[in-house]
Amino acid sequence: MTEPQPKKTETTCGCKLGRVAAKYDLADLDETLVGDWTGDGDERRSTRELATYVNQQILKIALTNADIPPKEGEIENMYRLLTSDDVTSGTRIEIRNELERDGVPIEAVESDFVSHQTVYNHLTKCLEASIETPNDEERLERSEEKLGALKNRTAAVTTDTVEQLDRKGILEIGKFNVNVSVTVTCEDCFREYTVRDLLDQRACNCQEPGSAEI
Structure with a gap:
């Protein structure tokens, strides 16, 4: 099993999210994050929602690299089983073992997952984005x-x-x-x-x- 290698996407900064974006070739990620975070009204997404989006993209690419084309809705459900607090440890271990058997380096993939604080720091410090005070x-x-x-x-x-x-x-x-x-x-x-x-x-x-x- 091999980890995804950096492709053509350049590292925009030295923070974890910048390195992950380059490693998984997440082109236009910065534009998406800024646009969604600073959007108007219902279009705006929180840093927690954006972290979930980034991590699901990481998981999707990891499955694709292991020749496991994900079905519709499968990534969202798989990510929930790996990270949600309402999932038992037994279920989480089962899904991790299944992914390992299928050739997905799940330990490395999970270490690349980003937190909402990492997303916030990337947006405000690396990309210098800002939003108005929440209502x-x-x-x-x-x-x-x-x-x-x-x-x-x-x-x-x-x-x-x-x-x-x-x-x-x-x-x-x-x-x-x-x-x-x-x-x-x-x-x-x-x-x-x-x-x-x-x-x-x-x-x-x-x-x-x-x-x-x-």
């Missing part, structure tokens, strides 16, 4: 994504822990599901909200003019 809607959306990711990670870690204990015979359990619920309670009126409801509503009912106290 309230964007801040709420990012907050919801962050809290959702933490919730999924808690569920995944709990599932993995229970599975390990079950396999070792330390506890016994049949087929199970893990559900994580986070609520916020207003100490002024003692109303309880799910995080999503509170973000959607943006205020406790007791903060509205004319609301009766409990």
